[in-house]
Amino acid sequence: xxxxxxxxxxxxxxxxxxxxxxxxxxxxxxxxxxxxxxxxxxxxxxxxxxxxxxxxxxxxxxxxxxxxxxxxxxxxxxxxxxxxxxxxxxxxxxxxxxxxxxxxxxxxxxxxxxxxxxxxxxxxxxxxxxxxxxxxxxxxxxxxxxxxxxxxxxxxxxxxxxxxxxxxxxxxxxxxxxxxxxxxxxxxxxxxxxxxxxxxxxxxxxxxxxxxxxxxxxxxxxxxxxxxxxxxxxxxxxxxxxxxxxxxxxxxxxxxxxxxxxxxxxxxxxxxxxxxxxxxxxxxxxxxxxxxxxxxxxxxxxxxxxxxxxxxxxxxxxxxxxxxxxxxxxxxxxxxxxxxxxxxxxxxxxxxxxxxxxxxxxxxxxxxxxxxxxxxxxxxxxxxxxxxxxxxxxx
Amino acid sequence: xxxxxxxxxxxxxxxxxxxxxxxxxxxxxxxxxxxxxxxxxxxxxxxxxxxxxxxxxxxxxxxxxxxxxxxxxxxxxxxxxxxxxxxxxxxxxxxxx
Numbered sequence: 038x039x040x041x042x043x044x045x046x047x048x049x050x051x052x053x054x055x056x057x058x059x060x061x062x063x064x065x066x067x068x069x070x071x072x073x074x075x076x077x078x079x080x081x082x083x084x085x086x087x088x089x090x091x092x093x094x095x096x097x098x099x100x101x102x103x104x105x106x107x108x109x110x111x112x113x114x115x116x117x118x119x120x121x122x123x124x125x126x127x128x129x130x131x132x133x134x135x136x137x138x139x140x141x142x143x144x145x146x147x148x149x150x151x152x153x154x155x156x157x158x159x160x161x162x163x164x165x166x167x168x169x170x171x172x173x174x175x176x177x178x179x180x181x182x183x184x185x186x187x188x189x190x191x192x193x194x195x196x197x198x199x200x201x202x203x204x205x206x207x208x209x210x211x212x213x214x215x216x217x218x219x220x221x222x223x224x225x226x227x228x229x230x231x232x233x234x235x236x237x238x239x240x241x242x243x244x245x246x247x248x249x250x251x252x253x254x255x256x257x258x259x260x261x262x263x264x265x266x267x268x269x270x271x272x273x274x275x276x277x278x279x280x281x282x283x284x285x286x287x288x289x290x291x292x293x294x295x296x297x298x299x300x301x302x303x304x305x306x307x308x309x310x311x312x313x314x315x316x317x318x319x320x321x322x323x324x325x326x327x328x329x330x331x332x333x334x335x336x337x338x339x340x341x342x343x344x345x346x347x348x349x350x351x352x353x354x355x356x357x358x359x360x361x362x363x364x365x366x367x368x369x370x371x372x373x374x375x376x377x378x379x380x381x382x383x384x385x386x387x388x389x390x391x392x393x394x395x396x397x398x399x400x401x402x403x404x405x406x407x408x409x410x411x412x413x414x415x416x417x418x419x420x421x422x423x424x425x426x427x428x429x430x431x432x
Numbered sequence: 433x434x435x436x437x438x439x440x441x442x443x444x445x446x447x448x449x450x451x452x453x454x455x456x457x458x459x460x461x462x463x464x465x466x467x468x469x470x471x472x473x474x475x476x477x478x479x480x481x482x483x484x485x486x487x488x489x490x491x492x493x494x495x496x497x498x499x500x501x502x503x504x505x506x507x508x509x510x511x512x513x514x515x516x517x518x519x520x521x522x523x524x525x526x527x528x529x
Contacts, residue, residue, distance in 0.1 A: 141444035200443060238446055247450030254445055262445050269443075 056081035058189035065116035068107035075149035101126035105133035112142035115239025124151035138173025143196030160399020182217035303332035305414035320407035344380035462505035472519035479509035
C-alpha cells in the first residue's frame with residue numbers, strides 16, 4: 038500500500054489544483070460549461086484532454102443545466118463523472134441537482150463559491166451552494182487550496198461509497214485564484230486511493246439485461262425512495278470520517294467533519310466556513326495574547342450536518358457567533374446560524390448564539406472584523422444579554 | 433415490487449428490467465372509448481401509425497382492436513381514420529358499459 042507523507046510541494050491556485058486533481062483522477066466523463074470564477078478548472082482540464090493526458094470524454098455543452106443533465110446521463114451509464122461550476126451556473130443546474138441525488142448517482146462537482154445575482158457580481162459568497170443545501174448533495178467546504186485539492190479525491194470515494202453526489206466548495210477568487218504552496222500527491226498514489234469505479238448497477242453494465250432509470254413513482258413508492266436517500270445521507274457522515282481517516286493515514290493531512298481551533302478552554306467562538314477561517318484564526322491568536330479565551334469552529338461537512346459534533350464542540354462555551362457569507366432573507370439570520378443554533382438546542386447550558394452576515398459579493402473580511410465580533414461576544418458574556426441577534430457586518 | 437413499503441426497493445428507483453411500461457396500466461382514467469367497426473375497416477393502419485400510446489393491436493397486418501390497458505381515449509385514431517371509411521367511433525365509457 039502506497040504511503041506518501043513527504044509530498045512534492047508546488048505553488049498552485051485553487052482552480053489549477055482542482056484541475057490537477059481531476060487530471061490525476063482521470064474521470065470517464067466531464068460535461069462542463071465554464072463560468073467565473075471556476076473557469077480555469079475547465080480551461081486547464083480541457084488542455085489535459087487536448088494533450089491526451091487523460092482519457093476523459095469532455096462534453097462541451099450549451100448550459101449548466103445541460104452540463105448536469107449530461108453528468109446524470111453519463112453517471113447512469115456507469116461512468117465516473119466530474120464537473121465544476123459557480124454561482125448562476127449552479128443555480129441553473131438546480132433542477133438537475135435533485136435528479137442526480139434522487140437517482141443516487143455519485144457525481145463530483147467542484148463549486149467555486151460566488152455570489153448570486155442580482156445585482157450581478159462575480160466575487161465570493163456562499164449564496165450559490167447554500168441555495169443547493171437541501172438538494173441531496175453531500176457538501177464539503179474547503180479552507181485552503183490544499184484542502185480543495187485533497188477534498189476532490191475524498192469526494193470521489195465518499196460519493197461512490199454512499200452513492201450520492203458530492204459538492205466540493207471553495208471560495209471564489211480568494212481560494213480559486215490565489216497561489217498557495219501546497220503538497221501534491223503522485224499520480225500512482227491518487228489512482229491507488231480512488232481505485233477503479235465499478236458501479237453495482239448501470240445502464241451499460243449488462244447489455245443483455247437492460248434496466249430502467251428515472252421511472253415515475255406515485256404516492257405508493259416515492260416516499261420510500263426518499264427515506265432511502267435520507268438514510269444514505271445520514272450514513273455519509275460516517276463515510277466522510279472513514280475516508281478522511283484513510284486519507285490522513287496515507288498522505289499525512291488530517292481533516293475532520295469540523296475543524297476546532299483553540300476551543301477547549303474558550304468562552305466565546307466564531308463558527309464559519311472556508312477561507313475566512315484563516316483570518317479568524319489570526320484574530321484568535323492576537324486576542325489570546327491579550328488574555329481573551331476565544332476560538333474558532335470551522336464547518337467542513339455541512340451536508341449531512343454533523344449536528345451532534347457541533348453540539349459537542351460548542352458545549353461549555355458562553356457565546357457563539359455564526360458567520361454566514363449568505364443571507365436566508367428570513368429576517369432570522371443566515372443558514373449556518375439557524376442550523377448551528379438548532380444543533381445546540383438540547384445542550385443543558387447552551388451558549389447564546391448570534392448571527393453575523395459578512396463578506397457578501399466579495400466584500401473583504403479582515404482580522405479587525407473578526408476581532409469586533411469577538412468583542413461583541415465578550416460583551417454578551419459580560420452583560421448576559423444579546424442586543425442584536427442578527428446583523429450585517431463588514432458594511 | 434409487491435410490498436410498497438419494502439425498504440429493499442432498488443436504490444434510486446431503478447427498475448431491473450427493460451420495456452416495463454407495458455406492464456404499467458395507464459388506461460384507467462379514460463372518458464371516451466374507441467369502438468371499431470370491422471365491416472368498414474380497410475386495415476390501412478393509419479390509426480396504428482398515429483396512436484401516441486401504441487394502443488392499436490395489429491395481428492398479421494390487420495387492425496384487430498385496442499389495448500384498453502393503455503388507451504387513454506384521446507380520439508386521435510377516430511380523427512385520423514379516413515373520412516370515407518370512418519371505422520372508429522368514440523363512445524363514452526358509461527355508454528360502452
